[in-house]
Amino acid sequence: MVSEQIQARGIRDAAVLDAMRRVPRHFFVEAALRERAYEDTPLPIGDRQTISQPYMVALMTQELELHAGERVLEIGTGSGYQTAVLAALGASVVSVECIPGLAERAREVLRVLGYGNVRIEVGDGGLGWPPDAPYDAILVTAGAPQIPRPLLEQLAPQGRLVLPMGEDELQSLVRLRRGATGLVEEYLGECRFVKLRGRYGWDET
Ligand code: SAH
Numbered sequence: 404m405v406s407e408q409i410q411a412r413g414i415r416d417a418a419v420l421d422a423m424r425r426v427p428r429h430f431f432v433e434a435a436l437r438e439r440a441y442e443d444t445p446l447p448i449g450d451r452q453t454i455s456q457p458y459m460v461a462l463m464t465q466e467l468e469l470h471a472g473e474r475v476l477e478i479g480t481g482s483g484y485q486t487a488v489l490a491a492l493g494a495s496v497v498s499v500e501c502i503p504g505l506a507e508r509a510r511e512v513l514r515v516l517g518y519g520n521v522r523i524e525v526g527d528g529g530l531g532w533p534p535d536a537p538y539d540a541i542l543v544t545a546g547a548p549q550i551p552r553p554l555l556e557q558l559a560p561q562g563r564l565v566l567p568m569g570e571d572e573l574q575s576l577v578r579l580r581r582g583a584t585g586l587v588e589e590y591l592g593e594c595r596f597v598k599l600r601g602r603y604g605w606d607e608t
Contacts, residue, residue: 404428404441409461416465422491423461428454430512431482450502452597454482455544459594461488466565466578466591467540469494474535476557478528478566479544479599483509489542490518497521497535499528501600529603531557538562546574546596551603555579555586567596571605 405423414420429440431454436446445453455463463485469475471493477486480500486509489496500506503525510523524532528543529551536557543554543566550568558564562581567574576591598605 404443404457405461408443408458412458414458414461414465418469418492419461419465419488422464422488423457426484426487426491427516428457428484430516431484431487431509448482448505450505452481452502452505454484455596460485462591463542463544463565463576464488464492466576467542467563469540473539474537474559476528476532476535476538476541476554477544478531478542478551478554480506480509480523481544483513483523485542485544486521486523487513487516487518490521493520494540495520497524497532497538499524499526499532501525501527527601529553529599529601533557541565543567543599544596545599545604546571546594547599547603548605549603550577550579551599553603555581565591567594571598 429437432440445456448454475494475496477498480498486498506523506525531553537559541564546567558581564579568577569575576594578589580587
């Protein structure tokens with residue numbers, strides 16, 4: 404998976420490649436799909452949600468430019484796979500999921516695999532998670548029609564926010580970096596994510 408799907412497409416960050424090699428992706432998909440866990444595709448995880456494609460997880464993680472020990476907020480825990488990759492890089496992760504059943508399952512898998520530096524919370528992640536702010540990096544793993552303002556407020560100086568933003572069927576992956584002179588925005592390519600829900604997301608329907 405790592406050499407053919409991720410390195411071959413240009414992901415170069417050695418720490419990210421190493422983390423992707425270490426996290427057992429098959430733990431994060433349903434038993435019936437386990438044989439397909441390392442395929443080059445998102446897969447269903449129930450509740451009409453998906454575990455992201457491996458390459459997309461690697462790209463978003465690389466673009467967060469994490470250093471060990473940094474505090475990361477993830478919006479959209481889903482299966483917990485992306486959460487595990489962040490934790491494997493030595494980040495301290497708070498991940499917010501709005502579907503309680505998914506949060507519970509992810510919590511259990513992460514516990515079984517022994518990731519101690521993660522916490523899963525249930526709520527509308529568009530509001531961020533104020534008790535642990537500010538964060539060195541914030542990652543949104545659902546497509547947003549707009550930048551949720553609370554996330555900018557919870558981003559530390561020099562902090563990086565990566566999110567898929569745009570139409571409901573196709574988004575751009577965007578990185579915002581808080582620098583000395585304000586926010587710098589970069590476009591990292593096209594992507595396709597499930598919809599962000601809640602206050603800063605799309606309608607529930
Ligand atoms: N990072 C996940 C990808 C999950 S898909 C993984 O690796 O498996 C996106 C997830 O975002 C879904 O589980 C969905 O329920 C969740 N989500 C959507 N809107 C949300 C919101 N406003 N707050 C928290 N989670 C949200």
